[in-house]
Each structure stands twice: as structure tokens, then as C-alpha cells.
Amino acid sequence: MTSKLAGTPDGLDFGKDGKLYAALSTGKVVAIDPQTGLFTQFGTVPRARLTGLSIGGDGTVYATDEVGGAVYAFAPSAPTNIAPKPISGQKILSSLNGKPLQWTNDVAVTPDGTLFVTTSSQRRNLDEFYQEVLEHSGSGLLIRLNLEDQTTKSLQSALEMTNGVALSHDGNAVLVAESSAYRVSRFGFNGGKEGEVASNLPGFPGNIRRSDKSGRYWLTLLSPRNGLVDRLAGNPMARRLLVWLPESVRPKPTPFHCLIRLTETSTGMLVQSFRIQGPKDMPSLSTAIERDGRLYITPAGLGGVERGDLYLIDDTKGIDQ
Template identity: 30%
Template structure:
């Protein structure tokens, strides 16, 4: 059967596009560590058992929550708005950052700090506006300010997830996918002192630097490296101050946020399970570049699958909550407050609530 010239031309053009069209930064070769064996994980607990949802007043994507000193739950949504919720008043809007608020944390004096993927590191003002604290360092503008944690002295530890795929250009969801496919290793961990204006670079070369929290003893910072399925510990005091080491590797999904549990240990949200195709293509950057050239609708999509981990002080997985049905999916993390654990999500139109263990 003779192939029409026009069809042959189209096929050649498509193949040339998929093979040759320029993409922002060629993908990098890497080798993923095997996932933790299922027999090394605690038996999965049904995530949807006892789970209730708290619908949002508008929009979606409560990426993180922080608990104010007076016990109100604060979250930021995909439309840029900030909201507080309490049992007595329900949802009350604080305002709009003008970007995409991701990580949130309160200082000991009640000041709300915001990691905004587009606007940078922000401080929320009493008049209902956001004051910009940082938008970059000596190397240039940040690309994707993602999460933060404030220590008792008011110093802020925060991550810039991807310098190569800035959220302002690509958006949060698409920028994250592009970075994971390219494995750009352009994420960093910083420390900023608002009082002095001092900014210190603590770690670089991370593959999508994401959630960050202080250890319970205050001697180290834990930071999620989403693109490599692992979490790092960076010492900030003691004889090993300034040193970094892998705290846990080979997680069964992409770690997003990490937070301290009130009764010890840490909560880690896995925003999606590991993708076998993505792991198989890790040594073949040219093939991953072909996938990056595809329209977003044709690229592999994250599965709707809910996963939440509790890890002990040594980085061992002590509890594994799992919901293959994805009743509440794309879980970014959890925040323990009193007798509840609030679950956050990249896309859901609600918060989820679990009874605290």
C-alpha cells in the first residue's frame, strides 16, 4: 500500500520534532535506588479508615498547613489565596499572595512566613498583605521556592525546588513534572535570618528540593529530595554542623512535605507512587527528552493513589498508610494538631483529617 506523500511528510516532521526539538536543559543520566522491599515496610494501614474531609471554600490544592498560636489552621491554595479555619468561625480568608503559596510556618511570635513558588520568601503582614523578603541570591532569582521551617530564634530554613524550571514560567505542576523528567539537580536548601538579612546556602545539587522541617532536638534539618525518593539530614549544630547525610533512601513514592509529629517522629506525604517507566528511563536521558517534548496530555500522569508515612527519629518507616483507590490523593504532607492529623494535597478541593495516633 502506497503511503501518501503528505502523510509521510507529517510522520517525518513528528519524528524530527520528538528527536530534535530543543528542550530547556537536556535530561541528566542517573540511577535510582531500588524501593524499600514490601517486607521491610510495616503492614499497610487503610488510609481511608476514619478519614473525613474538610471542603475548601474555593479553589483547590492545599499544599501545606500551619497551625497558628491560637490553634487556627492556615493553608494556601492554587489560586494564590490564604485561608484560616477554626471550629467556631469556619473558613476566613486572610488575603492573596499574588503567586502560589506552598510551604507555611509560624514563628514563635505568631508571624506567618510563606514559601511562594512564584513570589519567593514572604512574610504575612497584620494589614493583610505579603511582604517580600527574598526573591533570589547572588546567583540570580529563585525558581521555585517550595517549603520552609522557622526555628525558635526566628531563622528560616527553606528550599528552592528547581532553578532550571521556574514556576513563574512553567507553573507549579508542569514545572515539577519537567524537573523530575530532566532530573536537573538544581534544587537547594537555604537558611535566612530576617533580623540580619544573612542568607546561607546549606545544600545544592538536589533533585527537586521539597519539604523541610527541624528535627525534634533542633540539631538538624530534614529535607526531602523528591526526584531521588529520599530524605537528607543536614546538621546545623554540634560537632558535625554543616555536614549532610542521607536519612532514608529508596522510598516507595515521591516524598513531598515532612513535618514533626507531636508525639515524636515525622509525617511524610508521598505525592505519587514511584513510576516504573520513569525509573527504567533514568539511564536514558535522550528518551526522557522525547517524553518532555510530548504535549502535557500525552505525558505519563501521576496515579491517583494516597500514601502517608510516619518515620521514627532514625528515619525508619514505622507506619505506612495506603489507599490505592485514591479516596484522598496526591498527598503532599500532614500536620499534627491536638487529636487530629490534617492531610494536605497538591490537587484536592479539601483537607483530609485523620484521628491522631
């Protein structure tokens, strides 16, 4: 859709200005015109790898650095007649109870200025993705940060490779994807689990985004489930032994062009999967967000993949059949 971006885009959200904002692996945030695909650099954090992104009601952009572990805020400047310079991100969260955050993944912000942040693991980092999948350390966090009084609280501390987070349509909870558990769960704003809205998924869930259509969400799958890993689910010792296999024979993520649509109904959540057609060399998908009948999708930067692409499904009615 766009000309090549300078880095792999990941987290997506729409601003009040109608532009689509994307966090890049190069530490930049860009604003994209959804009609033309033209983009401008909005913000930057040197040496960061930005992933999750969410925009507050006042236009502040929040982004997570999955390598450095911090959450950054980009407060927009007042408009001027001079070409704007990229905004420097301000670090607003980097530790919890004195312990540094290390594999921070995604963020969602409420209209009243409360942030919900996920970390995939507090025992592993991004470079140890393979080890985390096998070992199931169960150390992912769901964190709540109140921007008004700057209070921070861990709402959940034993999640399985926590990934995407999105506000629910009713505004009373968040939906959280746990990659290693193949599920999406609903948590109240005080951290209580209110149930699983999707479970036993056919792959490792990535990011989840709320659609502008009431009751609808889109979830990506980073890779299909691995039969060997599943068969060893009840044998943690054998799974740990797989960690020591030579890299050439380790189970590897496989490109998976599959999206999950979640739709709230009177009887529960309707879960539907769709295979996406794209370029032959298209990697797995990371984030999908829907606006005005169009679906914008970013590639997943797994295994060192760097793709400055943004994919588009121009009419979501085409996949409703």
C-alpha cells in the same frame, strides 16, 4: 473537614492561637478552627500560588510562592474590636546572589528567627514538573535566611527536586525531602549533610511536617514511582528523549493515597507507610500534620487539580496497628 476553601490548601502549620493555618493556591492564607472547621482569611498575596507555610514564635506567618519564587511574611496585627482585614504579605526573599528564585517550595522557621527555604529547581519552573522529573537537573536549593541580620546563604545547591522541609525534634537540623531522589536527608544548620533518614521510598516525597509527638514526622508521597523512569535512571539521554513525547503518551503522576510516618528510635529512623482511605476522587496528598492525636491532610494540586478540601484522620491510633 472544612467547608470548601477558595483554592487548594498546601502548606500547614499550627499557630500559638491553636488555629491551623493553610497556604492556598489562590495566594491566600487562612486560619482554620480545628474543632469546627470554620475558617477566616488571614493574609493575601495577589497573583501568587502559595505552597509552603511555617509560623514563627511571634506569630508571624511565612509562606512561599512556587510560581513567583518569593517568600512572604505576614506579621499579625494587634487585636482590635474591629473585624480584622487580611494582612498583605511582605516580600522578604526573592533572589540569591542576584539570581531570582523561581520554583520556591517550602519553608521552616526556628524559634530564634532563622528561615530554611527549599526550591525545587533553578532551571525549571512548576509548569515543567514533567521535564524536571525526567531530566534530574539537580539544581534544587536549601537556603538559610537569618531574619535578624538579613543574611542569606545557599546551604545546598544540587538537590534533586527539593520539596518539603521541617525542623528536627532536637532543634539542631532540618529534614529535607528530595522528590526525584525518593529520599529525605538531614542537614545541619550550616548545610552539612548528616545522613539520609529515609531512602528508596516507594514514591515521590512531598512535604514533611514535625508532629507534636516527640520524635515523629509525617511525610506525603505525591505519586508512586514510575517503572519506565526508574529503568532509564542510568540513561540520561533516553530520559531526555521522553521529554519530546506527545503529552498524551507521557508518563503521568498517579494519585497516591500513601503517608510515611518517620519515628526516631535509639537505633535510627523507623520508616512506616500507610495507605489512606478517602473519597473515590481524592487526589494525591500534599501535607500531613499531626496535633493532639489528629492528622490534618491537604490534597496535592498536581496536573491542574484544584480542590478546596482539608482531610482529617480523627484518631491517629487507628493507623498505629
